[in-house]
Amino acid sequence: xxxxxxxxxxxxxxxxxxxxxxxxxxxxxxxxxxxxxxxxxxxxxxxxxxxxxxxxxxxxxxxxxxxxxxxxxxxxxxxxxxxxxxxxxxxxxxxxxxxxxxxxxxxxxxxxxxxxxxxxxxxxxxxxxxxxxxxxxxxxxxxxxxxxxxxxxxxxxxxxxxxxxxxxxxxxxxxxxxxxxxxxxxxxxxxxxxxxxxxxxxxxxxxxxxxxxxxxxxxxxxxxxxxxxxx
Amino acid sequence: xxxxxxxxxxxxxxxxxxxxxxxxxxxxxxxxxxxxxxxxxxxxxxxxxxxxxxxxxxxxxxxxxxxxxxxxxxxxxxxxxxxxxxxxxxxxxxxxxxxxxxxxx
Numbered sequence: 001x002x003x004x005x006x007x008x009x010x011x012x013x014x015x016x017x018x019x020x021x022x023x024x025x026x027x028x029x030x031x032x033x034x035x036x037x038x039x040x041x042x043x044x045x046x047x048x049x050x051x052x053x054x055x056x057x058x059x060x061x062x063x064x065x066x067x068x069x070x071x072x073x074x075x076x077x078x079x080x081x082x083x084x085x086x087x088x089x090x091x092x093x094x095x096x097x098x099x100x101x102x103x104x105x106x107x108x109x110x111x112x113x114x115x116x117x118x119x120x121x122x123x124x125x126x127x128x129x130x131x132x133x134x135x136x137x138x139x140x141x142x143x144x145x146x147x148x149x150x151x152x153x154x155x156x157x158x159x160x161x162x163x164x165x166x167x168x169x170x171x172x173x174x175x176x177x178x179x180x181x182x183x184x185x186x187x188x189x190x191x192x193x194x195x196x197x198x199x200x201x202x203x204x205x206x207x208x209x210x211x212x213x214x215x216x217x218x219x220x221x222x223x224x225x226x227x228x229x230x231x
Numbered sequence: 232x233x234x235x236x237x238x239x240x241x242x243x244x245x246x247x248x249x250x251x252x253x254x255x256x257x258x259x260x261x262x263x264x265x266x267x268x269x270x271x272x273x274x275x276x277x278x279x280x281x282x283x284x285x286x287x288x289x290x291x292x293x294x295x296x297x298x299x300x301x302x303x304x305x306x307x308x309x310x311x312x313x314x315x316x317x318x319x320x321x322x323x324x325x326x327x328x329x330x331x332x333x334x335x336x
Contacts, residue, residue: 017299018299019299021298021299021300022299022300022303025298025300026300032300033298033300033301033304034298034300034301035297035301040301043301043304043305044305046305047305047308047309050309050312051309051312054309054312054315055315058312058315058316058319059319061316061319061320061323062319062320062322062323065320065323065324065326065327066323066326066327066330067327067330068327068330068331068334075263088263088264089260089263089264093256093260096256096260097253097256100249100252100253100256101249103249103252103287103291104245104246104248104249104252106291107245107248107249107290107291108242108245111240111242111245208293211291211292212292215287215288215291215292216292218287218291219284219287219288219292222280222283222284222287223280223284225256225259225280226259226276226277226279226280229263230259230262230263230276231273231276
């Protein structure tokens with residue numbers, strides 16, 4: 001019996017789908033999730049990270065609802081004058097496109113990883129890391145502009161509600177930290193791909209796991225973009 | 232095993248999703264650029280946001296091709312956050328009313 005269960009967890013043939021599949025996956029004395037353990041752990045980490053960012057965004061919602069001072073218009077705060085034209089929110093729009101592009105190159109890197117194309121996987125991952133670096137650079141530029149030119153501080157600003165600064169620095173700062181960590185993570189994995197570590201072990205799963213983290217960083221930005229910058 | 236299937240997609244799938252994400256981002260930027268206001272603004276922001284999030288999680292993160300057990304384990308718990316958001320919204324409303332009475336004029 002026990003032997004039977006063991007083999008069925010490895011052998012994917014004849015598995016049940018839908019709700020009965022959930023029951024058999026969770027109820028039998030075997031591995032519940034039919035994915036490599038590293039991938040399952042990354043998903044669970046990302047789930048916990050979801051709660052962290054959601055708590056930040058909920059507290060932002062709360063301070064924005066409760067303040068009696070006017071909330072600064074993000075459309076104007078993040079506007080830039082390029083070539084004499086005043087374009088609202090343009091820096092954030094460019095940052096959004098850069099992060100989405102990095103997600104695209106990462107998805108392609110994962111695909112080439114499973115095709116065991118070492119050169120393309122490593123170079124696409126390095127391109128992804130480069131996009132991430134550009135993103136963090138633009139964020140540093142944005143922070144500098146807000147701190148030096150607009151005089152925005154975590155405890156107050158000349159534009160209106162003092163909570164604007166604390167919410168902004170906390171949320172974008174934590175996201176930027178995630179991007180920076182992702183750049184390091186991707187670079188390390190890319191160099192190991194390049195060196196042929198995974199070619200020898202015959203296992204490119206780490207590329208997909210690193211990819212999950214990177215897409216998550218992009219996903220969080222989608223929510224920050226919608227709620228903090230556009231709302 | 233779900234992973235094995237997911238690996239066989241042609242690159243074009245990702246390029247299409249990439250393009251869609253670009254278009255959706257452009258749309259959400261246009262909401263601000265064209266000064267759409269009120270309920271329509273909030274609806275459009277949320278719709279574009281959820282579509283983008285769905286594409287990233289579903290295709291880029293391969294969730295679409297995972298077993299239902301993993302999908303449920305990852306996607307259902309965040310729904311608890313709706314309770315938190317609801318409670319904070321009610322409480323925020325109350326705090327705002329109290330502050331308006333106590334601190335203005």
